[in-house]
Amino acid sequence: MLDSVRARNRSAVVFLISLAVFVPALLIPRSGDDHSVRIMILTFSFAVMLFSAVWLLVRGDEARRLIRLRAGQGILARWTIDAARWEWFRRHSQEWDKQKGLHPNDADFTQIPGDAGIEVVVSRDGILIGADFHPLEIDVRITVRADWMEFNQVIPKPNGPAFRVVLRLPLQPGWEHLAAEVSQAYQRVTDARKSDRRPLIYIALFCFVGLPAVTGLVWLILKVTGWVE
Missing domain, CATH: 2.30.29 (PH-domain like)
Structure with a gap:
């Protein structure tokens, strides 16, 4: 039996640690020709960050439900x-x-x-x-x-x-x-x-606004840091 609030907090800690490793490794200007260690750090930290982000969303939703229930809502x-x-x-x-x-x-x-x-x-x-x-x-x-x-x-x-x-x-x-x-x-x-159409609207906004915005932001970061020409 796993407490949802504790699970959310643990996944948040893992996400923040992986983010703290990924962002400096990405933004620090490149030097030299051998980037194998840096690429390995980026790949590993990004994988951990992605997994912990999904887990944080799941456990965060459970924690919010539990908190509302305990509050009598x-x-x-x-x-x-x-x-x-x-x-x-x-x-x-x-x-x-x-x-x-x-x-x-x-x-x-x-x-x-x-x-x-x-x-x-x-x-x-x-x-x-x-x-x-x-x-x-x-x-x-x-x-x-x-x-x-x-x-x-x-x-x-x-x-x-x-x-x-x-x-x-x-x-x-x-x-x-x-x-x-x-x-x-x-x-x-x-x-x-x-009869509620709001979920369909949210999905459409994510597909046509959210994904292009995130893709553009990632490309801009890679362009500024010199990872892409």
């Missing part, structure tokens, strides 16, 4: 699972995980509930199970059972099978209606997003 439901029910469902979950063709439960049931039990908080873009946080997208598929519920998140990948996150967790007796309320809330958000 967009909360849809909140309930507490007592220790007996947590242990009961943990045993069932372990048996289900052994079934062929059934995706294992990604919720962290190794957590030990205290006297107050395990608190579950569901917001519009994430779920916190004790100390275990998972971001959720609006297209998450929610299945409501009699005394438990399942969140099934499918994240497509360009190559290979899609990445899946499946969270199964129990409902405390007397609070079963919360599952239906969460499902209906996500359905309303999904219906509202279908």
